[in-house]
Amino acid sequence: MQEMASQRLLLLLALLVLALIAATAAVAGDGGGGSGVEAKPPDDVAAAVAAATMDVQARRLPLRQNVKHLARATDAAAAAVAMSVAVAVADAVWEEIRSAGEASEEHLSIFKSSLEALFGKNMVRACKILDEGGVRRVTGAPSGRSLFLVMGESKRKEEYICFPEHLCTCYSFFYDIVGRGEQLCCKHQLAARLAEAVSKHQEVEVTDEALAHMLAKL
Template identity: 50%
Template sequence: MMSSSGGAGSNRMSASCLVAETVWKDIESTHKVNDDQLWTLHFLFGKNFEGATRIVDQRGVSKISAHPSGRFIFQVRGESRRKEQYLCFAENFCACYSFFYDVVNRREQLCCKHQLAARLAASLGSYAEVKVSDEELALLLSTI
């Protein structure tokens, strides 16, 4: 969550984060999404949410889980023709350009579409499961 030192925009972002978190928890509890939840998430995230739903619909999210620690990261396929794969933590990081430009630098978005796709897929239980060793996950994370 963003600090309140950034003025009125930051307060709006904080309220948006709280609303989004409530919706995510509701979806996680049922593994289903209804029209009101879709509308709310679209209102909060706009075109990024549209992209996220396309990615989830195309089965573009994998959860990479390490054994024995249980640590995990999501790998999300991009929408461009190149079909890049982005590593991301759904709630606070993505390796894509948009995350650094729109979310971190300009603070115009709460998160990128890859983070949203990971969160939506996780909430619905709609992702491919990939099991790796802790060492393999560490090696993968070292590429970020």
């Protein structure tokens, strides 16, 4: 079973690489105008994409840098397409982690490698936060609504309010994700999603009123 899950993860990564290449080529083809004739990228564009792809593979850049690098070879719109593909692949990887349950060290290392390919250094930082016990899930009673508190890496050890799939109150979320659109999520969201997937977080129960006061800080 673990071997099958590992094979699925490797397939997902292969599909991601193919999708990145296809996205850039497709945008290059669409740029030729609405003539009604099936558009094909010129030879020089195709060669540029191929060269950029080989360079990306050789340098083993994180996903966001792959997207930026390939987009330069054709059109910036390809980056948005590739990011959408990356989100789908990332969601599939998270689902694999949840469904795996108890896994061997080898299996977990494949999950980690897959996520590092998608998120780069942020994944390494998220693992550090998780290893240091920096993730708490706060649940309000009796509603059952919850949020995550994730510890930062600064000396102040500030905690950030985090919704793994939607929001984090850290600076990086608003600057790199909302403002510049260069990342899928911040390290705190990654830490929260990973902690939830492997059940490695502290559980804290508060009243709904206390939870509302926390949310009022957003």
